[in-house]
Amino acid sequence: MPKMKSNSGAKKRFKVTGSGKIKRKKAYKRHILTKKSSKTKRQLGKDTLVDKADEKSIKKQIPYKF
Known part of the structure; x- marks a missing residue:
């Protein structure tokens, strides 16, 4: 099965914390x-x-960030 595509805009806007929560800017x-x-x-x-x-x-x- 081919790889899934990540959303490029989302990749730039969100980071994943060590506990698996998602961080964002205001x-x-x-x-x-x-x-x-x-x-x-x-x-x-x-x-x-x-x-x-x-x-x-x-x-x-x-x-792929999880």
Whole structure:
């Protein structure tokens, strides 16, 4: 059987932690930053985990990372 294709966009956006959870970056930190508070910008810089409801579809897109 041939290899499955990974989704290139998903490969670049998600990382898998040691325990098998999926990490992602937060949105809204690219531009229009002048009206956002320092606290908001600082919190947007941190990584967060993907919601449980979305994990299944992301795991299908990056099959060889698990």
